[in-house]
Each structure stands twice: as C-alpha cells, then as structure tokens.
Amino acid sequence: MTDSTPGSADLITRAAHLRPQLWEDAPEVDRTRRLxxxxxxxxxxxxxxQLFTPRRFGGLAANLRTYFEVTAxxxxxxxxxxxxxxxxxxGNWLVAQFPEPAQEEVWGADPFATTCSVLQPTGEAELVPGGIKLTGKWGYSSGSNHCDWAIVAYPSPEAAEPELQLALVPMSEVEVQDTWLVTGMRGxxxxxxxxHDVFVPDHRVLPLMPIFRxxxxxxxxxxxxxxxxxxxPVSLMGSQxxxxxxxxxxxxEKAPKRQITASTYAVQAQSVGFQVDLAEAATTIKAARLIGAQAADVLDDYAGRGELPNETVRSGLRMDLSWAVKRACESVDRLVTAHGTSAFGEFSPMQRIWRDTGIATRHAAFNVRISQEIYAKALLGLDPYEISFLV
Structure with missing residues (x-):
C-alpha cells in the first residue's frame, strides 16, 4: 500500500461521513426506485x-473486513x-479474475469503472470465431442503473457436462429492462x-467453477x-x-417520548416488556455484526496465506452469514412491533427499513434452509455440491 492509498479506518470513516446524506435521500431512493x-x-x-479494483489500476484492493465495515x-x-x-x-472482484486484456478494457481508461453481475445461467452462447455470441435475459441485476459493465452467466456451449461460464460485456451493448417492481430494497x-447476439471476445469469457475451486x-x-x-454473501450482508x-x-431515540396506548405507562421506556424487546433486539443485532466481521476475518486470513478454506469451513461461513442476516431481520420486526403501529406510516423510516430487510433476507445467498443442508452435508462428509454450486 502506498502512502497515498487510504487505509481501512480511513475508508470506514469516509463511509460513515456519508450517512447523513444517504439518510436524507433514502425516501427518494425508495420512491424513485434508483439511487x-x-x-x-x-x-x-x-x-x-474501488474497494476491489486492483492496485495496478489505481484501485484499493481492500480486504473483506474493510468491505464489510464500509457497507455496514x-x-x-x-x-x-x-x-x-x-x-x-x-462485480469488480470478479473482473479481477478475468485475463489481463479484459481488465485493461474495464479499468485502463477509467479506474472508477464498476460492474454488476448475475451468476444465474439464464442465457445461452454460440461459438463464433474469436469468441461467442451471447443471447439471454438475466434478472435481479442489482446496480444495473449505475454501472459500466455487466458479468452474466451461461452454460458452456462446448462442455459435455454442464459448466458455467461468465461473459463480461459493456452496458452499452445490452438493454436494461425496468422489471424491479418490489416492496423493499427498491432503490x-x-x-x-x-x-441479443452480443459478441464477446475470448478474453472476456471466464469459466466460473475454477474460481470456486x-x-x-x-x-x-x-x-x-x-x-x-x-x-x-459478505457483499450483501453489511447493508442489512x-x-x-x-x-x-x-x-x-423515540422511546422516552412515545406512550403505550391502553396502558398505564406514560412512555415506552418505562415498560419492562418494551425493555426486554429492546435488549433482545440489540443483542441479536450485535451478534449478527460480530458474525459478519468474523467471517470476513476468516476469509482474509486464508486469502492472505494463499489457501482455500475447505468445504466444511466454507459451508460453515455460509451458514453463519445466513443465520446472522435472518436474525437481524427478525430483530427489525421485533423493533417495529415494540415501536408501535405508527412504524407503518409512510412518514416513518421504520416501514422502509422493515420492507428492505424483509426483501434482503430472502435473497438466495441467505436461504437458511439451503445453507443448513449444505453445512450439514459437509459436517457429515457428504457432498454439499448436491445442493448448490455456491460452496
């Protein structure tokens, strides 16, 4: 790291300083369905x-703990x-796995270039001289309104067994259909x-499974x-x-000012029941944060040694992160109930947070039942890949 490269604490501080502006704009983000x-x-x-942009292109190549703390x-x-x-x-982390010519295309002229990604293989490719022609639709592409490149997955047209490939394409060569019409995480x-028949040269095609291996x-x-x-999963957890x-x-903040209707409590803060809900939520959220930080530290430790965690460790981390996000979401629900029905008023930020966490916790990366099956199979010496390739 050069003297001019910001350290972890500096990056986290920069993120913290943006909080007032992000909070001010959050209702508009929710209303307009875009940042x-x-x-x-x-x-x-x-x-x-630029957290994962390679340093040789002017990026930061920050570690995963910094990444988690910044997004949180x-x-x-x-x-x-x-x-x-x-x-x-x-997405930029994935670009860094592509051959050097592809990375040069993305960051050579613009070190601030960003990349969205969809790993569900809902497209198809045709082999042509020098590359492929890519056709398909890829849904749930978060960040598609604010990126320069996209990485999408498709089954290899030449592999005897199903094998996933990644294609890196400029956003200028694809269409973005406005389909994200949901109740939470709207922005x-x-x-x-x-x-539609987008040509992708060979240097912008990458097999996916070798990275997992x-x-x-x-x-x-x-x-x-x-x-x-x-x-x-770490990429998504911090926000929640x-x-x-x-x-x-x-x-x-509101507890000393709000009454509890149809009770003798002048304010919520006096109620033992409210206090219990608050303590339970606070402890659970703190535990979820600690789990996220620990998972990032474990991944950083292995990466620093140039080692791949074994299947049990990887499966266990997925289980931990799924559990933590689910419990954080449940804590928001508990807090909404404790705060009262005004939390659902359109004027209240609580209803937006409640909707956001409710949607986010149901992302495929946090599917607790699938995570449990994967982890249990790894613990028992069985094959977790029978359940998912995300191991």
Whole structure:
C-alpha cells in the first residue's frame, strides 16, 4: 500500500461521513426506485466503489473486513445504496479474475469503472470465431442503473457436462429492462439485463467453477485470492446490519417520548416488556455484526496465506452469514412491533427499513434452509455440491 492509498479506518470513516446524506435521500431512493445521482457520486468519489479494483489500476484492493465495515456504515444511511456498493464492488472482484486484456478494457481508461453481475445461467452462447455470441435475459441485476459493465452467466456451449461460464460485456451493448417492481430494497435497481447476439471476445469469457475451486490463489492482490463462496454473501450482508442498527437507534431515540396506548405507562421506556424487546433486539443485532466481521476475518486470513478454506469451513461461513442476516431481520420486526403501529406510516423510516430487510433476507445467498443442508452435508462428509454450486 502506498502512502497515498487510504487505509481501512480511513475508508470506514469516509463511509460513515456519508450517512447523513444517504439518510436524507433514502425516501427518494425508495420512491424513485434508483439511487440518487448524488448518492452514487458521493460513494464513487470517496473511493468506495474501488474497494476491489486492483492496485495496478489505481484501485484499493481492500480486504473483506474493510468491505464489510464500509457497507455496514453505508447501510446506516440507506440500505439500497449500501447494497449497490456491495454488489458493484463484488462485480469488480470478479473482473479481477478475468485475463489481463479484459481488465485493461474495464479499468485502463477509467479506474472508477464498476460492474454488476448475475451468476444465474439464464442465457445461452454460440461459438463464433474469436469468441461467442451471447443471447439471454438475466434478472435481479442489482446496480444495473449505475454501472459500466455487466458479468452474466451461461452454460458452456462446448462442455459435455454442464459448466458455467461468465461473459463480461459493456452496458452499452445490452438493454436494461425496468422489471424491479418490489416492496423493499427498491432503490437497488435490480432490473433485467437483456442481450441479443452480443459478441464477446475470448478474453472476456471466464469459466466460473475454477474460481470456486480456488484457482484464483495466485492473484497479485490478497483479496482476489479469497473464496468466492464467501465474497458473495459478505457483499450483501453489511447493508442489512447497518439497516438493523439504524432501526435500533431510531426506536431507542423515540422511546422516552412515545406512550403505550391502553396502558398505564406514560412512555415506552418505562415498560419492562418494551425493555426486554429492546435488549433482545440489540443483542441479536450485535451478534449478527460480530458474525459478519468474523467471517470476513476468516476469509482474509486464508486469502492472505494463499489457501482455500475447505468445504466444511466454507459451508460453515455460509451458514453463519445466513443465520446472522435472518436474525437481524427478525430483530427489525421485533423493533417495529415494540415501536408501535405508527412504524407503518409512510412518514416513518421504520416501514422502509422493515420492507428492505424483509426483501434482503430472502435473497438466495441467505436461504437458511439451503445453507443448513449444505453445512450439514459437509459436517457429515457428504457432498454439499448436491445442493448448490455456491460452496
């Protein structure tokens, strides 16, 4: 790291300083279903979209613990903004796995370039001289409103067995269909990317499974050696921890001023029942944050040594992160109930946080039942890949 490269504490502080602006714009982000331009520009200008850009291109190549703490800090202000920051940085992490000519195309002229990604293989490719022609639709592409490149998955047209490939394409060559019409995380712009016979040269095509198997362990920057199965959930978790912590702060702030209807308590803060709900939520959210930080530290430790965690460790981390996000979401629900029905008023930020965490916790990366099956199989010496390739 050069003297001019910001350290972890500096990056986290930069994210924290954006909280008031993100919080101010959060209702507009929710209403318009996209980040405000000034929110995205503020995160970009603070270097928070370059966390995984290789250092040789002017990026930060920060570790996963920094990544988690930055997105959690952003989530205190706006969970959609934090989610987009997490996803686009993860997309850049994937770009760093592509051959050098592809990386040069993405960052050579613009070190601030960002990349969205969809790993569900809902497209198809035709082999042509020098590359492929790509056609398909890829849904739930978070950050599609604010990125320069997209990575999409498709089954290899030449493999005898199903084998996933990644294609890196400029956003200028695909269409973005406005399909993200949901009740929560509305500002993430998780729309559908559409490609029609888009030519992708060979150097912008990459097999996916070798990365899961650890064939990235020789990467120059330590973070690019991390286990992909861990990078993906960590990329999404911080936003939800930050959102839950903000909900807790809001309920605590209002408790000395709010009555409990049809009770003898003048204010909520006097109620033992309210106090129990508050303590339970606070402890659970704190535990969720600690789990996220520990998972990032474990992944950083292995990456620093150039080692791939074994299947049991990777499966266990996925289980931990799924459990933590689910419990954080449940804590928000508990806080909403404790705060009272006014939490559902359109004027209240609590209803937005409640909707956001409710949607986010149901992301495939946090499917607790699937995570339990994967982890249990690994513990029993069975094959977790029978359940999912995200191991």
């Amino acid at each position: 405000t331009d000034r929110n995205f520009a503020a995160m970009r200008d603070a270097g928070l979209m 800090a952003l989530g205190l202000g706006c969970s959609s903004s934090a989610w987009v920051a997490g996803v686009l940085n993860a 993430t712009g998780s729309n559908t990317i559409v490609a 650890g064939e990235n362990l020789t990467a120059e920057d330590p973070v690019h050696r991390a286990a992909l199965a861990g990078v993906l 921890i930050g959102a839950a912590e903000t909900a807790l702060e809001f309920v605590i």
